[in-house]
Amino acid sequence: MPKNLQQELRGSMPSTLGIKGNPNAGPKTQFLEPIELEVIHIFVQAAQILGLPKSVGEIYGLLYCSLDPLTFDEIMRLLKISKGSTSQGLRFLRNIRAVNTVYVEGNRRDHFVAELRLRNLSAGFLRERIMPHLENGEERLTDLQKLLEDSPPEKRKILEERMGYLHTWNKKARGLLPWVLKFIDT
Amino acid sequence: MPKNLQQELRGSMPSTLGIKGNPNAGPKTQFLEPIELEVIHIFVQAAQILGLPKSVGEIYGLLYCSLDPLTFDEIMRLLKISKGSTSQGLRFLRNIRAVNTVYVEGNRRDHFVAELRLRNLSAGFLRERIMPHLENGEERLTDLQKLLEDSPPEKRKILEERMGYLHTWNKKARGLLPWVLKFIDT
DNA sequence: AGAATAGTTCAAGAAAAAATGAACTCGATG
DNA sequence: CATCGAGTTCATTTTTTCTTGAACTATTCT
Incomplete structure (x- = not known):
């Protein structure tokens, strides 16, 4: 990256x-x-x-x-x-x-x-500069699950929940991009 | 700014x-x-x-x-x-x-x-960091109209058109924000 | 092939942004 | 009301990022 x-x-x-x-x-x-x-x-x-x-x-x-x-x-x-x-x-x-x-x-x-054309511009920027970051983030999040396994149980539960949020965020962000493009389509 | x-x-x-x-x-x-x-x-x-x-x-x-x-x-x-x-x-x-x-x-x-909560986070970020830039941009664009007045006619026409695009972009971007917030609302 | 033109690369220098920490402010405490 | 504790400020230092330009590569021209 x-x-x-x-x-x-x-x-x-x-x-x-x-x-x-x-x-x-x-x-x-x-x-x-x-x-x-x-x-x-x-x-x-x-x-x-x-x-x-x-x-x-x-x-x-x-x-x-x-x-x-x-x-x-x-x-x-x-x-x-x-x-x-x-x-x-x-x-x-x-x-x-x-x-x-x-x-x-x-x-x-x-x-x-x-x-x-705004749309083409944004598309390029999002594709080349934003998406890679989001995808990389997703990977790191997945790796994180492993580390979570040897964590004290009380802590683990809450952390797992929060990691879940992060996954959701990431997914949302990626889902947002096509939508943004549609919106700005002139 | x-x-x-x-x-x-x-x-x-x-x-x-x-x-x-x-x-x-x-x-x-x-x-x-x-x-x-x-x-x-x-x-x-x-x-x-x-x-x-x-x-x-x-x-x-x-x-x-x-x-x-x-x-x-x-x-x-x-x-x-x-x-x-x-x-x-x-x-x-x-x-x-x-x-x-x-x-x-x-x-x-x-x-x-x-x-x-993702929504609150994003809202804060957009409000405090993105909006001011967009608003400032709008101002600058308005000021630009004046400069355009004493520009050679052939050039002026095309430039006016392009400045029009910029206005549209800016407006779209600002219109996009509330929408993005709604989208990411968990 | 050799010279000229067009553009790329990248090490080093310049500029911009962020981190540091000593001096400071402000409110609480004795 | 002097001192202490908690946090803020901001000039300086450090780090990061951007720009420069000389050397290089690739392509066209003669």
């Missing part, structure tokens, strides 16, 4: 989609406008709530308010972040399907676009 | 409840048993998912598997954490109503017990 982002980032990655970007898009501006900065800020905050690094929020925010797909370099330059952060941030965002790559004619570089 | 836990901890605190603990409870053991360590570990992990400090998970975990209310000192000693962490951890947990204080006859010290 990955404990921090860097570890988690060393995971798999989805392949490029076949969607076409706008091949006529000219060279992007060199600077971010106030609106863009503000939108980015919102996503940086959101990232912090979710326990993600600032750079991830920045990248997603930038793509969220960009009218055209952006390249690796553009993202790096506009946000003034390092190659490493750009690479890792994009990787993470692609893993959770918050960002997709699109093919742009006559250009070798990857072009990135934000997934705008 | 508090950015880290230490800041947030400098908040209000609910008062002691009138529930009675067991006044006959003898002196607690000096060491934690394997089961207890394991339960605590589960809560430490959970704390990490939620972006809370380890110590908070430890304290809640300890109280979760304790048969009797514990005092400040006992918590500190059993977990081998500092006075400061104990104080702040307990404060946070009381703020979100994950822990309550109970009165124990003839003993001046506070005695702490874990809230075992």
Whole structure:
């Protein structure tokens, strides 16, 4: 179970989609406008709530308010972040399907676009980041039953009851996820 | 809007409840048993998912598997954490109503017990930690509308649409909370 | 094949968050 | 009203997490 982002980032990655970007898009501006900065800020905050690094929020925010797909370099330059952060941030965002790559004619570089549909975003996040934790928790709970066996009887009874609650919680949480997805489905 | 836990901890605190603990409870053991360590570990992990400090998970975990209310000192000693962490951890947990204080006859010290009902726990967490973020987000979004006004028309149209999505998200998220609470109500 | 381009990796440095503990507050006690 | 006990505060230290950038890999171009 990955404990921090860097570890988690060393995971798999989805392949490029076949969607076409706008091949006529000219060279992007060199600077971010106030609106863009503000939108980015919102996503940086959101990232912090979710326990993600600032750079991830920045990248997603930038793509969220960009009218055209952006390249690796553009993202790096506009946000003034390092190659490493750009690479890792994009990787993470692609893993959770918050960002997709699109093919742009006559250009070798990857072009990135934000997934705008809330449902897909949440689904990716829940699938990649929440579910694994819940499943791991379930395992640990099961292992715990064994330890419980050689526990003084008075104590054991109460502990067993409380472990039961934990199981229920875990099950509920997992049952909740599909429901949440349905609810937020636009 | 508090950015880290230490800041947030400098908040209000609910008062002691009138529930009675067991006044006959003898002196607690000096060491934690394997089961207890394991339960605590589960809560430490959970704390990490939620972006809370380890110590908070430890304290809640300890109280979760304790048969009797514990005092400040006992918590500190059993977990081998500092006075400061104990104080702040307990404060946070009381703020979100994950822990309550109970009165124990003839003993001046506070005695702490874990809230075992999932619903109350989640409610506290959502109310104290999630809602404020969502509300703040809504404000920022509203402010953003103004910035949008002096934006080039072609761009403006698309951005307005996307800001609209954000509003919808926010509203949905806030609408989701009561529903989640109902779902997890045992 | 060799050079150039595009992106990845990861050790090391920087920044942020959490833990510590000494000084402090506040109420109870003699 | 001075002292003690119980807990809080917050500047400092420690730990954790994020960012950086140089070295590396893979792919395209000539």
